Amino acid sequence: MKVRVAVDAMGGDNAPVEIVKGAVDAVLARKDIEVILVGIEDRVKKELSNYTYPQEQIRVVHASEIIATEEPPVMAIRKKKDSSIVVAMNLVKHGEADAFVSAGSSGAILVGGQLLVGRIKGIERPPLAPVIPTEKGVSLLIDCGANVDARPSHLVQFAKMGSIYMENVVGIKNPKVAIVNIGAEEEKGNALVKETFPLLKNCPDINFIGSIEAREIPSGYADVIVCEAFVGNVILKLYEGVGSTFKRMIKQGLMSTAISKVGALLVQSAIKKTLKAFDASEYGGAPLLGLNGLVVKTHGSSKAKEIKNSIIQCVAFKEQQINEKIKQNIIIEE
Amino acid sequence: MKVRVAVDAMGGDNAPVEIVKGAVDAVLARKDIEVILVGIEDRVKKELSNYTYPQEQIRVVHASEIIATEEPPVMAIRKKKDSSIVVAMNLVKHGEADAFVSAGSSGAILVGGQLLVGRIKGIERPPLAPVIPTEKGVSLLIDCGANVDARPSHLVQFAKMGSIYMENVVGIKNPKVAIVNIGAEEEKGNALVKETFPLLKNCPDINFIGSIEAREIPSGYADVIVCEAFVGNVILKLYEGVGSTFKRMIKQGLMSTAISKVGALLVQSAIKKTLKAFDASEYGGAPLLGLNGLVVKTHGSSKAKEIKNSIIQCVAFKEQQINEKIKQNIIIEE
Numbered sequence: 001m002k003v004r005v006a007v008d009a010m011g012g013d014n015a016p017v018e019i020v021k022g023a024v025d026a027v028l029a030r031k032d033i034e035v036i037l038v039g040i041e042d043r044v045k046k047e048l049s050n051y052t053y054p055q056e057q058i059r060v061v062h063a064s065e066i067i068a069t070e071e072p073p074v075m076a077i078r079k080k081k082d083s084s085i086v087v088a089m090n091l092v093k094h095g096e097a098d099a100f101v102s103a104g105s106s107g108a109i110l111v112g113g114q115l116l117v118g119r120i121k122g123i124e125r126p127p128l129a130p131v132i133p134t135e136k137g138v139s140l141l142i143d144c145g146a147n148v149d150a151r152p153s154h155l156v157q158f159a160k161m162g163s164i165y166m167e168n169v170v171g172i173k174n175p176k177v178a179i180v181n182i183g184a185e186e187e188k189g190n191a192l193v194k195e196t197f198p199l200l201k202n203c204p205d206i207n208f209i210g211s212i213e214a215r216e217i218p219s220g221y222a223d224v225i226v227c228e229a230f231v232g233n234v235i236l237k238l239y240e241g242v243g244s245t246f247k248r249m250i251k252q253g254l255m256s257t258a259i260s261k262v263g264a265l266l267v268q269s270a271i272k273k274t275l276k277a278f279d280a281s282e283y284g285g286a287p288l289l290g291l292n293g294l295v296v297k298t299h300g301s302s303k304a305k306e307i308k309n310s311i312i313q314c315v316a317f318k319e320q321q322i323n324e325k326i327k328q329n330i331i332i333e334e
Numbered sequence: 335m336k337v338r339v340a341v342d343a344m345g346g347d348n349a350p351v352e353i354v355k356g357a358v359d360a361v362l363a364r365k366d367i368e369v370i371l372v373g374i375e376d377r378v379k380k381e382l383s384n385y386t387y388p389q390e391q392i393r394v395v396h397a398s399e400i401i402a403t404e405e406p407p408v409m410a411i412r413k414k415k416d417s418s419i420v421v422a423m424n425l426v427k428h429g430e431a432d433a434f435v436s437a438g439s440s441g442a443i444l445v446g447g448q449l450l451v452g453r454i455k456g457i458e459r460p461p462l463a464p465v466i467p468t469e470k471g472v473s474l475l476i477d478c479g480a481n482v483d484a485r486p487s488h489l490v491q492f493a494k495m496g497s498i499y500m501e502n503v504v505g506i507k508n509p510k511v512a513i514v515n516i517g518a519e520e521e522k523g524n525a526l527v528k529e530t531f532p533l534l535k536n537c538p539d540i541n542f543i544g545s546i547e548a549r550e551i552p553s554g555y556a557d558v559i560v561c562e563a564f565v566g567n568v569i570l571k572l573y574e575g576v577g578s579t580f581k582r583m584i585k586q587g588l589m590s591t592a593i594s595k596v597g598a599l600l601v602q603s604a605i606k607k608t609l610k611a612f613d614a615s616e617y618g619g620a621p622l623l624g625l626n627g628l629v630v631k632t633h634g635s636s637k638a639k640e641i642k643n644s645i646i647q648c649v650a651f652k653e654q655q656i657n658e659k660i661k662q663n664i665i666i667e668e
Contacts, residue, residue: 135579145516148524182479182567187406190482190564214572218579230524233516234565235572238548242576245469245552246612250584253608254601263600267587270594274587278580 009039011104022307073107123290130286136220144232175223181211343373345438356641407441457624464620470554509557515545
């Protein structure tokens with residue numbers, strides 16, 4: 001049985017060209033996927049006509065409207081009933097798709113996830129949980145934009161859901177969970193962290209290792225990095241910002257003298273490989289966890305490769321029955 | 335008239351060797367500085383005996399105790415009356431020194447600053463404000479560790495003090511002030527940012543340019559970056575963490591093949607120069623603003639160069655009469 005992934009053909013800076021290409025690449029790579037491209041039918045079909053692919057693995061569902069990035073999300077989700085995001089989320093809601101992938105408006109995806117797809121019963125806040133590159137591999141940053149001003153009980157649910165995801169989708173046994181803090185000691189932190197710390201410490205289902213200072217995040221010290229959304233968003237974006245500034249500055253450095261230009265030719269491929277390991281787009285999109293179905297947000301600037309990886313990611317999520325595990329491990333015991 | 339800088343000879347990972355060396359380098363570089371080295375007299379004098387320097391520019395004040403990094407700060411400041419931090423802060427308090435530089439326990443320095451040196455009347459919370467490297471030069475990150483769970487009025491004072499510091503000490507005319515946020519729009523943010531935003535917008539003394547997303551910090555989009563201490567601490571430490579991970583990974587990349595090793599020799603100096611521009615130790619320490627005197631916290635790992643730069647930084651602070659400007663521009667109008 002195929003995993004059915006609805007894809008927002010109109011979302012992101014490179015829609016529909018890169019989205020459609022990513023969908024085609026995904027079905028060419030995997031036979032166990034059916035992609036439902038949601039968007040303006042004529043434009044999507046025209047793009048599709050450029051490719052050869054197994055016809056039974058891609059179908060198009062028409063949606064006449066597009067939600068722009070700058071639109072107020074709640075209003076957009078309520079008014080634009082025939083937008084690609086709303087139509088695709090309704091497919092998930094009604095069980096016609098298992099998952100939804102979009103590079104469109106973050107706000108609309110977060111709001112739509114809650115209002116249309118709906119939370120799993122007992123989940124207080126569905127967190128956005130991107131995987132970020134580290135020296136050792138990847139870590140899950142949870143929450144990263146969905147819920148500002150969170151409460152301790154939310155963070156405990158984030159820790160549990162994050163552990164289930166890392167163990168079953170990313171394949172890290174007994175993932176190490178840490179809470180972002182401004183010092184290593186238990187008595188450090190703001191009010192939220194001080195209240196949450198003992199709850200995590202006493203939580204039997206997770207491998208809690210204590211606080212993590214931001215300095216240790218890139219080294220891969222923890223597998224699941226728990227924080228409230230404001231802090232998570234700052235971490236994610238600064239990660240990207242410092243990374244791209246470094247890349248630009250090193251390029252300029254390499255081009256600065258005649259000698260360094262010659263050297264640049266020789267080190268080019270080695271440096272590219274290094275920088276690629278720190279490139280978030282290699283790792284697919286960020287799942288919005290705790291919903292009645294899977295919603296994956298990819299970068300607005302996503303190209304075919306990130307779309308393809310995000311679609312493929314949905315297979316592991318479905319096959320590993322992440323939502324069933326969340327229901328069993330989180331809801332029942334609470 | 336000389337600027338009198340008390341220096342914690344016993345603070346930090348490399349005390350007293352690097353601290354004493356930094357003090358000597360500072361007085362060799364500038365005739366307008368007098369350094370008061372505070373610490374265990376025998377050890378400090380023994381170190382000093384290795385150098386030739388103008389004797390009238392360095393004196394030693396004995397302090398028999400040392401506050402360790404892991405000691406609970408409030409207790410340490412109260413009990414260890416003869417520690418280098420307490421003795422030096424009392425010199426500032428009693429007007430025998432203009433400033434205090436320490437690479438010792440952050441917690442003890444923050445607590446001691448408030449309890450011993452004391453706040454300028456009207457300043458609610460003295461923020462720690464390090465200068466961080468950017469593509470364009472430097473930005474001031476304020477607050478970065480002193481006060482978690484801050485209120486909007488604190489952030490407004492941070493913005494004003496930060497503007498005065500950047501304009502007068504770092505020399506940036508009409509510095510651009512931005513508040514760290516998770517989106518560019520005014521309606522984005524958590525409760526604290528939403529409340530603070532209109533206050534900053536209506537503040538006549540600062541050049542407020544709105545929100546800054548963490549992604550834009552490394553590019554130098556704003557000169558004064560306002561945030562509460564938890565977020566500021568995460569930004570500062572992640573900056574350092576991503577930077578050092580990148581350095582390590584690029585070094586490994588350069589050493590990965592025979593060809594890249596040859597190239598590495600040619601690009602070495604260009605890359606070093608680039609990475610140096612992103613090295614926080616080039617920029618001296620972080621001032622704790624809003625106190626009756628200047629307190630500067632440098633990295634625990636500070637070597638002579640950072641100590642020297644931090645001592646020299648105190649001259650501009652004194653000469654530009656930063657505290658008088660803070661009193662005039664912040665306190666009187668409120």
